[in-house]
Amino acid sequence: MPLATPLDRLDEPSCPTTHGTVAPDRVALAEGVLGATLALRHAGVQRVNLRWRLVGADGAPVHAVLGGISATRHVAAARDGEPDGWWQDQVGPGRVFDIARVRVLSFDWIGRDGTLDAPLDTRDQADALAVLLDHLGIARLASIVGSSYGAMVGLAFAERHPALVERLVAISGADRADPYAAAWRSLQRRVLDLGRDGPEAVALARQFAMLSYRTPEEFAERFDAEPTWDGDRLRCAAQDYLDAAGSRFAAVFSPIAFRRLSESIDRHRIDPARIATPTTVIAIEQDRLVPLDDLRRLARGLGGPARLAVLSSRYGHDAFLKEPAAIARLLRVALDTPLHATRQDSAA
Amino acid sequence: MPLATPLDRLDEPSCPTTHGTVAPDRVALAEGVLGATLALRHAGVQRVNLRWRLVGADGAPVHAVLGGISATRHVAAARDGEPDGWWQDQVGPGRVFDIARVRVLSFDWIGRDGTLDAPLDTRDQADALAVLLDHLGIARLASIVGSSYGAMVGLAFAERHPALVERLVAISGADRADPYAAAWRSLQRRVLDLGRDGPEAVALARQFAMLSYRTPEEFAERFDAEPTWDGDRLRCAAQDYLDAAGSRFAAVFSPIAFRRLSESIDRHRIDPARIATPTTVIAIEQDRLVPLDDLRRLARGLGGPARLAVLSSRYGHDAFLKEPAAIARLLRVALDTPLHATRQDSAA
Structure with missing residues (x-):
């Protein structure tokens, strides 16, 4: 997954500036x-x-x-x-x-x-x-x-x-961008709008994106269990996986970054x-x-x-x-x- | 489209009852x-x-x-x-x-x-x-x-x-239900939750559903134009089509019906x-x-x-x-x- 590692955060430097380090033992x-x-x-x-x-x-x-x-x-x-x-x-x-x-x-x-x-x-x-x-x-x-x-x-x-x-x-x-994929992303951005850029909206938009990153073949192998009830809501077998990934993403990714980079894919020619x-x-x-x-x-x-x-x-x-x-x-x-x-x- | 015709509404009858008519000219x-x-x-x-x-x-x-x-x-x-x-x-x-x-x-x-x-x-x-x-x-x-x-x-x-x-x-x-399609529907129901069952949520959930009903091949033929700006939001070429269909649907379809019938597909075995x-x-x-x-x-x-x-x-x-x-x-x-x-x- 793109977010396999935590995003390390740099302190904002005064601009322009650079700072660098060299690891003496292994590699520059x-x-x-x-x-x-x-x-x-x-x-x-x-x-x-x-x-x-x-x-x-x-x-x-x-x-x-x-x-x-x-x-x-x-x-x-x-x-x-x-x-x-x-x-x-x-x-x-x-x-x-x-x-x-x-x-x-x-x-x-x-x-x-x-x-x-x-x-x-x-x-x-x-x-x-x-x-x-x-x-x-x-x-x-x-x-x-x-x-x-x-x-x-x-x-x-x-x-x-x-x-x-x-x-x-x-x-x-x-x-x-492929027109169908562009429509898919466009609807993800609508999810951000619908949820006023809140973390639930970011997580849900990401979950839709994840479906586009993966395939029915993988889901058929991994998530063939029967759905379960979570109170009054039906949970599909993939929901735990999607929820965890969505939350992890929403914790570190800004809705503004999501929207602007997503748009950028669709503008790409x-x-x-x-x-x-x-x-x-x-x-x-x-x-x-x-x-x-x-x-x-x-x-x-x-x-x-x-x-x-x-x-x-x-x-x-x-x-x-x-x-x-x-x-x-x-x-x-x-x-x-x-x-x-x-x-x-x-x-x- | 499933909604090609307006949904005609029957008045609630007292139950149980039936009423019927026969068209004399063409067909019963x-x-x-x-x-x-x-x-x-x-x-x-x-x-x-x-x-x-x-x-x-x-x-x-x-x-x-x-x-x-x-x-x-x-x-x-x-x-x-x-x-x-x-x-x-x-x-x-x-x-x-x-x-x-x-x-x-x-x-x-x-x-x-x-x-x-x-x-x-x-x-x-x-x-x-x-x-x-x-x-x-x-x-x-x-x-x-x-x-x-x-x-x-x-x-x-x-x-x-x-x-x-x-x-x-x-x-x-x-x-x-196919597990991938079930995940897709599950996220549509989350859109209803995120938008508190409002008409915008119903329309957006329906738009995601529509993507699953159609194909990239069709979108590539119909919606290959460049995206446009709508104020500060990028609009993909398919957005007009999706918006119109989503609004039409939200005007006549209840979020409760959407959720319960969608769940019913995912429970089907x-x-x-x-x-x-x-x-x-x-x-x-x-x-x-x-x-x-x-x-x-x-x-x-x-x-x-x-x-x-x-x-x-x-x-x-x-x-x-x-x-x-x-x-x-x-x-x-x-x-x-x-x-x-x-x-x-x-x-x-």
């Missing part, structure tokens, strides 16, 4: 907050705090790893005592991102902390990443590996800043033909949020070398979190194999 | 309200008003036609000046149910008028139909043709009252092996609410002669309303062809 780790002025696409010039984290061997190639709307910069623990990150399975010794050989950069989405109540755009996030690279003195990313919202931001980045990235991996994110960066698109056959056909269309439309890999998973959209071994295999191919101008389809 | 029509005492499975002994309607030639075989939770007894207009019914396409001269040759019986679900705030069961609905047959002097139904909730009730009826029905057609309804009635199961390949696999399992598990027909439709669960020609073809086969003890699969 730097974290910071960059106060930046960005011209947002739909919200004018805004002062934002970019919270970033860079983990790995000094001077090694940098991969930007970007997750879903609830992901943070905390991709993986890099030192003893740190909590696991949201993609811990892919980062560490012997893993896809071996931080003895590469560096992993990530940042908290603009708007992620709920302090910016303004329309956001995936292109804003892409520009924020470009500003961050400039600040950190990173001339070029070895790759952007983005999942879900991160894939959309990666595509927007490749469209807007082609010189700054060598390779793109887009997992379960397309050039634009990039032109695949304008992307020349070698790109691997990874699609999940059972994804109910980002249909396979949408990712086929994306892969076919990309302007540069492109490859489509299709994974079958009962976890649907959440496969990037729940199928670490299969995703790792696809990532290794995506990051290690040269992509030629001819397009290839492969199935996992 | 009888309508009535039967005050009945029923022992409900989970709500004790209750006095209920069964609103029924019987259309067709006097003495002709009777088919019970049952629809979704929002359907009413008004299956089809039978006289000039009456509004169309929810299955008008299947009833009339030259149609599957030619009311010069057969009669069509239907009734409003127990709880449909919102006056009974108690747990309901598909077996209660089946028992209500049996009481109605007794009252009307109908010894045996030629068939029950049920869609969605109506299919579940038809299955419950065949299990409980096998002597009273010759043949069953179950369209998009299974022996039990029958044992297919106990059904000996010859049965045709009609499944829609793209149905997101009642997956094809569930209907395969149902058809395989039925105790009597059974046939499975699979229809491909971008309308998903709503195909029984939106694909009249294809459904009519399948219904003719289901009603006219003898079903042998060997089970058959067919695809449309």
